[in-house]
Amino acid sequence: MNVVKLLSGNEALALGAYHAGAGIATAYPGTPSTEILEFIARFDDVYAEWSTNEKVAMEVALGAAYAGTRSLVSMKHVGLNVASDPFMAAATTGVNTGMVVVSADDPGIHSSQNEQDNRHYAKLAKVPMLEPSDSQEAYELMAYAFDISERFHTPVLVRTTTRISHSKSVVKVNRSRVVPVSQAGFQRDVEKYVMLPVCARLRRPLIEERLVKLAAYAETFPLNQVEWGELHLGVVTSGVAYQYAREVFPEASFLKLTMTYPLPRNLIRHFAAQVDRVIVIEELDPFLQENIQAMGIKVTGKEFIPRVGELNVGIIGEASGTAGLVAETLPQHKLDIALTLPKRPPLLCPGCPHTGIFFVLSSMGQRSKPPKAKGKAPKEPKLIITGDIGCYTLGAYPPLNAMDTCACMGASIGQALGMEKAGISDKVVAVIGDSTFLHSGITPLVNAVYNEGQITVIILDNRTTAMTGHQDHPGTGISAQGKETKAVELEHLVRGMGISDVNVVDAFNIEGIRTVVKNSLDSPELSVIIVRGACSVQVTKPSEPRAVDTEKCNGCGICLLLGCPAIQSEDEQVYIDTALCAGSACTICQQVCPRQAVVPKSKIKAAKSQ
Amino acid sequence: MKKFDLLITGVGGQGVILASDIIGEAALAAGYDVKKTDTLGMAQRGGSVVSHVRIGQRVWSPLIKEGEVDILVAFEKLEATRWGHYLRSGAIAIVNSHALPPLSVVLGNERYPTDEEIADSLGQWADRIYFIDGTSRTRKFGDVRTLNMFMLGCASLFLPLKVHVWKDSISQRVSSTMRQMNIAAFNLGRKEIRGVRI
Numbered sequence A: 001m002n003v004v005k006l007l008s009g010n011e012a013l014a015l016g017a018y019h020a021g022a023g024i025a026t027a028y029p030g031t032p033s034t035e036i037l038e039f040i041a042r043f044d045d046v047y048a049e050w051s052t053n054e055k056v057a058m059e060v061a062l063g064a065a066y067a068g069t070r071s072l073v074s075m076k077h078v079g080l081n082v083a084s085d086p087f088m089a090a091a092t093t094g095v096n097t098g099m100v101v102v103s104a105d106d107p108g109i110h111s112s113q114n115e116q117d118n119r120h121y122a123k124l125a126k127v128p129m130l131e132p133s134d135s136q137e138a139y140e141l142m143a144y145a146f147d148i149s150e151r152f153h154t155p156v157l158v159r160t161t162t163r164i165s166h167s168k169s170v171v172k173v174n175r176s177r178v179v180p181v182s183q184a185g186f187q188r189d190v191e192k193y194v195m196l197p198v199c200a201r202l203r204r205p206l207i208e209e210r211l212v213k214l215a216a217y218a219e220t221f222p223l224n225q226v227e228w229g230e231l232h233l234g235v236v237t238s239g240v241a242y243q244y245a246r247e248v249f250p251e252a253s254f255l256k257l258t259m260t261y262p263l264p265r266n267l268i269r270h271f272a273a274q275v276d277r278v279i280v281i282e283e284l285d286p287f288l289q290e291n292i293q294a295m296g297i298k299v300t301g302k303e304f305i306p307r308v309g310e311l312n313v314g315i316i317g318e319a320s321g322t323a324g325l326v327a328e329t330l331p332q333h334k335l336d337i338a339l340t341l342p343k344r345p346p347l348l349c350p351g352c353p354h355t356g357i358f359f360v361l362s363s364m365g366q367r368s369k370p371p372k373a374k375g376k377a378p379k380e381p382k383l384i385i386t387g388d389i390g391c392y393t394l395g396a397y398p399p400l401n402a403m404d405t406c407a408c409m410g411a412s413i414g415q416a417l418g419m420e421k422a423g424i425s426d427k428v429v430a431v432i433g434d435s436t437f438l439h440s441g442i443t444p445l446v447n448a449v450y451n452e453g454q455i456t457v458i459i460l461d462n463r464t465t466a467m468t469g470h471q472d473h474p475g476t477g478i479s480a481q482g483k484e485t486k487a488v489e490l491e492h493l494v495r496g497m498g499i500s501d502v503n504v505v506d507a508f509n510i511e512g513i514r515t516v517v518k519n520s521l522d523s524p525e526l527s528v529i530i531v532r533g534a535c536s537v538q539v540t541k542p543s544e545p546r547a548v549d550t551e552k553c554n555g556c557g558i559c560l561l562l563g564c565p566a567i568q569s570e571d572e573q574v575y576i577d578t579a580l581c582a583g584s585a586c587t588i589c590q591q592v593c594p595r596q597a598v599v600p601k602s603k604i605k606a607a608k609s610q
Numbered sequence B: 001m002k003k004f005d006l007l008i009t010g011v012g013g014q015g016v017i018l019a020s021d022i023i024g025e026a027a028l029a030a031g032y033d034v035k036k037t038d039t040l041g042m043a044q045r046g047g048s049v050v051s052h053v054r055i056g057q058r059v060w061s062p063l064i065k066e067g068e069v070d071i072l073v074a075f076e077k078l079e080a081t082r083w084g085h086y087l088r089s090g091a092i093a094i095v096n097s098h099a100l101p102p103l104s105v106v107l108g109n110e111r112y113p114t115d116e117e118i119a120d121s122l123g124q125w126a127d128r129i130y131f132i133d134g135t136s137r138t139r140k141f142g143d144v145r146t147l148n149m150f151m152l153g154c155a156s157l158f159l160p161l162k163v164h165v166w167k168d169s170i171s172q173r174v175s176s177t178m179r180q181m182n183i184a185a186f187n188l189g190r191k192e193i194r195g196v197r198i
């Protein structure tokens, strides 16, 4: 088989794992890793699942690797924080069949809550790490990753970044699926798999021995490549930084590392000895640089290359110019017309089931005022709304302004309890999405029950993981491979915890939402409100758009406070873009209009034709 | 083999990413090396979207360097202006002249640039700017999703790829029921740009 395809890094990783015989793939969605599982789930001869969170995904993959099936687990960088406990355990016990862990980092914070360099996890766990520099390598390295895992009885970390995962490049697909003769079944081995202190102590020196063997293997690893050029400059690099560096230093010699932990020390020494000067070009932390410096080799890199954010050819070129490595190029032409452009931040979609609840919280919390009231002094904000991560985090933006914290997935509930215990007298409100609640909101809610919290927890149940592209989750009743399965009922779950003040309310009923929120804020109990309504992107039923009756509209601008992209204004007159409006499935603007000026579109036409 | 660096910009939901995928696949079919990269994630929700497509003999960086874009294809004119400084001098800009004002403009907190400002801004770098109201032109198809094929048709005249290669790539990426309409939108784009091209 030999075909040439344009594949994203994520597709190539998934195809590589499939061809390498992965039998089980697990993941929790997270940009930029999500497409890995989506891609591999299409193959019928792989079991693929969305796990409730990354820790569970890691544990399922580990169980499979104990029991004779090659397993792949993928997540975004912060997912590995969640899964770090079983990851460290996997590094300690080792595996039976191959286990590959993909961590997709997000330099530049395109779609994350932080920036962190997960290469440190390889060193922390003392496991081998591979990093692709394009889709071809992503495809090829998977076969090596599974082999290394089995040969050295260790999970293998494959670290990719947004720019690798989400770039497409040409891949020669030259293999087909080969499933290794499985060592099926679980071989009981207490010393290996039961980490009682006495056993863990036995494993500990084996990990060090494994690392020494891996370092020897790294010397021969075929995807670590030297490309000789002129000898006055040698560039050590990896990942996408390699591609940028090739453009900035077209003449230099290169050592491109695909196995970046443990390092091939002899190879690096040999390379460094041949060139006059060695530099390291890497994104984020000086990981390669410090490890090479620790070998006693003189290298520079982070003295001039930024540690923060994503690199590109321009940044490396400018930094290298300042460092005297290339002829200093003047920064490319910058905008010389003083034109400040309006920003275009992402918005909640028209018909979004999150809009209504945030509008209610925004108005109860006095977070925004209509455009007409501009001159008036802002009111003192009321309510504290701890938030979480998902599409609904957009509720923090104007005009809604209805979220006060967002740290990491599941944090809203614990934070709300902490605020209450710190002495905040008003009832604190935590807002969390359904997928996020199932991911890591259950344990903090149990904690709030146990510790007699008096907070309001609002679960935004849009029946999907919208933020990352509409993946199913345990509440939807559909599996990652599209099969019908059991659905976890949120209201049963929270009642089962011992919470009695539980209300389910329609996401598109403003009065209903207002009433339950008000009742909950007045009640001294721990209360849960489930706001239920399907994500508008997934609603396909035709519905009649709304329109503004210009005779009734007095331009108060209340509807603009919803932040709905379908509601626009021209020359002070508000109008609704029919092509965008979600219509009868939503009607929130119709409900909030104090003058009943928003009506079904046909009413206006009918009135005009009379 | 000449190199072409294209920047495709627009607003989430306009089909920027599909259009840039098709350019990449057509170029690959024509024997070029290709790399392309998009902004995803938060930008999907009506935010600004940009996609880099690089084709040539051998492509290293997936991102185009500022000041090196040969062809800008903008599905919305504010989004054209936002990325103007990526153009090399002498570049070509194909701009959908239909405005989609962002919320801050609707709320009256920020100002949408005038057509003159947009033309002046792009004119600092671009040699030729084609303003075409693709949104109105494609209205007759009754499906806003045809705009990307229309813009693709406009751009296709500036790339040395055969028409059948374009059509094959489009056919592979759209469902069979939508094929005819998409090809028609593509053809309309080609015709439009022929009409105004000097």
Ligand SMILES: Cc1ncc(C[n+]2csc(CCOP(=O)(O)OP(=O)(O)O)c2C)c(N)n1
Pocket (backbone or CB within 6 Å): A028, A029, A030, A031, A054, A076, A078, A079, A082, A112, A113, A389, A390, A391, A392, A409, A432, A433, A434, A435, A436, A437, A460, A462, A464, A465, A466, A467, A468
């Ligand atoms: C540990 C971790 N894993 C994954 C993500 C990526 N992520 C952010 S929000 C989210 C889920 C959002 O789903 P939900 O809570 O249902 O809200 P929705 O977007 O549907 O409104 C995911 C998967 C993350 N930020 N952190």
